[in-house]
Amino acid sequence: MKIVVLTKAAVPLSSAIKIDPKTGTLVREGVPLTVNVWDRDAVEFALKLRDRYGGEVIALSMAPPSGIPALESLIGMGVDRAILASDRVFAGADTWATAYVLAKTIEKYIPDYDLVVAGEETIDSTTAHIGAQTASWLGVPYVYYVYDAEVKGRTLIVRRFLEDEGVDEVYEVEMPAVISILKGSQVPREIKLSRKLNARERIQIVSNKELNLEQDCVGLRGSPTMVAGMAPATYPPRKKVVIQGEPREVVKKIIEILKQEGVL
Amino acid sequence: MPCSLWPPIKKEEYKGVWVYLEREGDRLKDVGLELLGKARDLAQKLGGAEVGGVIVAGTEEMAREAIYHGADKVVIIDNPELKIYTPKEYAEAIATVVQKYKPEIFLIGATKRGRELAAYIANTLTTGITADCTALEIDPKTRDLMQIRPTFGGTQLATIKTPQRRPQMASVRPGVFPKPPRDTNRTGEIIIEKVEVTRKTRLISVEKRLEKDVADLPPVESADVVVAGGRGLGSADGFKLLIELAKLLGGTVGASLMAVRAGWAPHTRQIGQTGKTIRPRLYIAVGISGAIQHLMGILEAKTIVAINPDPHAPIMENADYAVVGDYKQIIPLLIEEIKRLKNQQ
Numbered sequence: 001m002k003i004v005v006l007t008k009a010a011v012p013l014s015s016a017i018k019i020d021p022k023t024g025t026l027v028r029e030g031v032p033l034t035v036n037v038w039d040r041d042a043v044e045f046a047l048k049l050r051d052r053y054g055g056e057v058i059a060l061s062m063a064p065p066s067g068i069p070a071l072e073s074l075i076g077m078g079v080d081r082a083i084l085a086s087d088r089v090f091a092g093a094d095t096w097a098t099a100y101v102l103a104k105t106i107e108k109y110i111p112d113y114d115l116v117v118a119g120e121e122t123i124d125s126t127t128a129h130i131g132a133q134t135a136s137w138l139g140v141p142y143v144y145y146v147y148d149a150e151v152k153g154r155t156l157i158v159r160r161f162l163e164d165e166g167v168d169e170v171y172e173v174e175m176p177a178v179i180s181i182l183k184g185s186q187v188p189r190e191i192k193l194s195r196k197l198n199a200r201e202r203i204q205i206v207s208n209k210e211l212n213l214e215q216d217c218v219g220l221r222g223s224p225t226m227v228a229g230m231a232p233a234t235y236p237p238r239k240k241v242v243i244q245g246e247p248r249e250v251v252k253k254i255i256e257i258l259k260q261e262g263v264l
Numbered sequence: 265m266p267c268s269l270w271p272p273i274k275k276e277e278y279k280g281v282w283v284y285l286e287r288e289g290d291r292l293k294d295v296g297l298e299l300l301g302k303a304r305d306l307a308q309k310l311g312g313a314e315v316g317g318v319i320v321a322g323t324e325e326m327a328r329e330a331i332y333h334g335a336d337k338v339v340i341i342d343n344p345e346l347k348i349y350t351p352k353e354y355a356e357a358i359a360t361v362v363q364k365y366k367p368e369i370f371l372i373g374a375t376k377r378g379r380e381l382a383a384y385i386a387n388t389l390t391t392g393i394t395a396d397c398t399a400l401e402i403d404p405k406t407r408d409l410m411q412i413r414p415t416f417g418g419t420q421l422a423t424i425k426t427p428q429r430r431p432q433m434a435s436v437r438p439g440v441f442p443k444p445p446r447d448t449n450r451t452g453e454i455i456i457e458k459v460e461v462t463r464k465t466r467l468i469s470v471e472k473r474l475e476k477d478v479a480d481l482p483p484v485e486s487a488d489v490v491v492a493g494g495r496g497l498g499s500a501d502g503f504k505l506l507i508e509l510a511k512l513l514g515g516t517v518g519a520s521l522m523a524v525r526a527g528w529a530p531h532t533r534q535i536g537q538t539g540k541t542i543r544p545r546l547y548i549a550v551g552i553s554g555a556i557q558h559l560m561g562i563l564e565a566k567t568i569v570a571i572n573p574d575p576h577a578p579i580m581e582n583a584d585y586a587v588v589g590d591y592k593q594i595i596p597l598l599i600e601e602i603k604r605l606k607n608q609q
Binding site: 127131144183 | 265266267269270350352355375377379381382386387390391392393395396403411414415416417418419420421422423424425426427428429438464466467468469471473483488513514515531532534537545546565566567568569575580581582583584585586587588590593598601602605
């Protein structure tokens with residue numbers, strides 16, 4: 001099994017978020033980036049499949065060079081090698097232009113892949129687009145919210161959970177295919193320092209010189225969507241009324257609030 | 265120069281506001297009907313454009329229901345192979361129909377299945393898409409759709425446009441827009457389209473999953489009232505009280521990361537930056553201290569009531585009503601009192 005895991009070197013905390021005032025896009029250069037938390041579920045899932053069926057797990061990411069430590073951690077987790085698609089012309093990409101670079105990198109460097117695994121969504125952008133868009137670029141089937149899988153020849157049997165309907169579904173998918181992993185469904189293994197030591201040697205950096213993609217189709221210029229405005233989100237100010245006292249009195253006051261809110 | 269992978273389009277050929285109408289068995293999900301209401305509003309702002317709907321393997325009865333809720337035209341994709349949902353095949357079929365009818369705007373409900381379909385459809389149509397919009401407006405100058413969504417952990421509100429491509433696509437979560445009234449006097453056109461797909465995915469089985477204790481309660485994102493518990497509950501038993509209270513209030517239960525880690529509630533109930541972002545009318549936080557990651561998930565709650573023995577816990581300083589006390593005393597009394605009031609009615 002040759003398994004590609006799509007990972008994002010994400011901005012881990014909202015306090016670290018910086019917006020480019022010109023383009024309204026997220027500034028990732030020079031900002032400490034870590035592996036998107038839910039991609040660690042995807043990596044764990046891929047490693048388990050490799051442990052069971054043999055083969056190789058390759059992490060793939062599009063990021064500025066500050067994304068290298070994130071890939072080193074994944075190698076520390078057990079990923080065999082990593083590819084970082086990194087070029088200034090990729091900056092400011094929306095999900096269409098990002099998935100395009102990822103798919104083209106797979107086609108060029110891992111053409112014999114069997115499976116692409118993605119996290120359910122990212123913590124900083126939360127679109128859940130990349131899995132489906134990469135599948136579309138590659139022209140292969142895909143299934144989201146997977147938490148278990150089994151391989152039978154060229155078929156992947158996946159079990160997935162659809163939370164809003166409360167159902168488990170089992171699908172049979174022809175490989176190669178793309179799956180996204182239900183967030184929180186895996187317990188990611190630890191990052192081993194010993195594996196991380198020479199991690200840098202296992203990371204291949206490819207720029208657009210090698211990929212040779214039309215500049216108008218990548219990054220900000222290649223993005224069908226554009227940010228027209230960005231404003232700090234405002235939220236209802238809180239009343240901050242303190243209620244204390246004897247439990248029966250307190251309950252009386254809570255009942256009043258519930259009536260006021262129209263839930264009683 | 266635009267990207268050469270973008271087939272040249274004539275923007276003026278794209279007309280109307282269309283909606284994907286997701287089925288659940290034999291009925292349409294509410295989210296599609298909600299979007300028809302928003303589509304009518306946008307169509308009006310575009311000078312009386314047409315409102316359309318797409319149903320995969322649906323019935324004429326479903327199409328009529330969509331017309332009663334605001335559609336002028338409904339396309340039913342008729343292919344017995346598509347009776348059962350599979351992601352790639354549905355996305356391809358929907359994209360084929362959208363390509364044929366060329367709406368200016370195409371909206372999709374961001375249910376779990378909707379999220380799975382939306383980006384594949386957009387890619388097939390070589391257009392952009394914005395996820396989980398909370399507002400949609402029309403730019404009066406350019407007629408572009410302004411797709412507004414919270415982003416970067418909810419700290420920012422972004423306005424996204426798709427100026428060069430059509431259709432303009434957005435997904436919207438259930439409950440963001442109100443469901444329009446049902447008007448059985450409305451008439452519209454029902455069209456049957458046969459669409460072929462290449463099958464690469466097959467459904468083998470479906471089972472209803474029962475998460476113990478919380479199985480019959482709605483998901484946290486869609487409930488009006490959410491009663492959530494944290495480490496301060498002290499044990500899984502505390503959740504039984506919260507479930508009882510949530511049921512009495514017609515709501516659901518949620519949990520903090522600590523309560524999920526302790527195994528008292530499933531991960532699907534977790535509220536916060538690494539869980540769910542919720543916007544209920546009323547949020548009751550019980551025994552939750554209120555780490556910043558948790559607070560990020562409840563920014564948009566209309567009213568927050570926090571019950572905690574520590575008046576200085578962060579949640580208490582970020583609540584509308586900070587109730588200082590022991591939940592083990594307060595919640596049973598509260599349940600008792602609500603039951604008494606309900607019996608009087």
